[in-house]
Amino acid sequence: MNEKQRIWISLAILILLCASGGTAYAADPIPGVNIDIGTAEGGGGATTVSIILLLTILSLSPAILVLMTSFTRIVIVLGFVRTSLGTQQMPPNQVLIGLALFLTFFIMAPTLGDINQNALQPYLREEISQTDALERASASIKQFMFHHTREKDLQLFLEYTQAAPPSGVTDIPLTALVPAFxxxxxxxxxxxxxxxFIPFLVIDMIVASTLMAMGMMMLPPVMISLPFKILLFILVDGWYLVVRSLLLSYNA
Structure with missing residues (x-):
């Protein structure tokens, strides 16, 4: 028996072993995992419902964060800053969103503290029910949203629902207040x-006019104006002014 025949015989034996091993492995049952939602011992049905409600709230938390806090205004303004500078992806999205999140927590700190003191802590001490805690929490967030909502926008949604004029802020339904806000x-x-946008637009116009007067038609004005815009933004301490304007806009 030569070397070539030995190699073919070895390959055939290896294939047979793999086939027999795979068949034996496939014959073994695969363990299954079942998840059932039911009533636990000791009246755990309420706990199950609470867990489902908690998971639902967590899934909706991004929408709650975006539409019921100051996050929307902050992230849009920061996006305008990057667009007006023309730096494309600088700062990157992660930096802008992270800064917007921390500014949101900073601005919403009084409201969140009020919710924690009047709703969450009494509920954890079992002094109030879950319904009362939700009502107190919604009252605090309604006060914040109502203070920064235009009357015209709120009136639009109230008239569409043909609801009776609310007697106070707490009587305004969230279904009308959230989109108005x-x-x-x-x-x-x-x-x-x-x-x-205005100061950076002026720089673009000046640079474009200068290049056209010098006969440099083929040179993109954006390449020349970008360093000047960045220099202007640094000289006036732009990030400080933008963040200061955002903070002051919520104190008005």
Whole structure:
């Protein structure tokens, strides 16, 4: 038997061993995992419902964060700053969103502290029910949103639902207050973004006019204006002014 025949015989034996091993492995049952939601011993049905509600709230938390806090205005204004500078992906999205999150927590700290003191802590001490805690928490967040919502926007949604005029802030339904607050934040953010665009637009116009007067038609004005815009933003301490304007806009 030569070397070539030995190699073919070895390969055939190896294939047979793999086939027999795979068959034996496939014959073994695969263990299954079942998850059942039911009533536990000791009246755990309420606990199960609470867990489901908690998971639902966690899944909706991004929408709650975006539409019921100052996050919308902050992230849009920071996006306008980057666009007006023309730096494309500098600062990157992770930096802008991280800064917007921390500014949101800073601005919302009084409201969150009020919710913690009047709703969460009494509920954890079992002094109030879950319904009372939700009502107290919604009252605090309603006060914040109502203070920064335009009357015209709120009236739009109240008239659409044909609801009776609310007697106070706590009587305003969240289904009307949240979208009214969102479009008010969008308008304010775009107004601030327009004011940010003006000085950088002037620089672009000056650079484009200068290049055209010098006969440099083929040179992109953006390449020349970008260093001047960055220099202007550094000289006036732009990030400080932008963040200061955002903070002051919520103290008005």
């Amino acid at each position: 969102a479009i008010s934040e969008l308008k304010t953010a775009f107004q601030m973004g327009f004011m940010i």
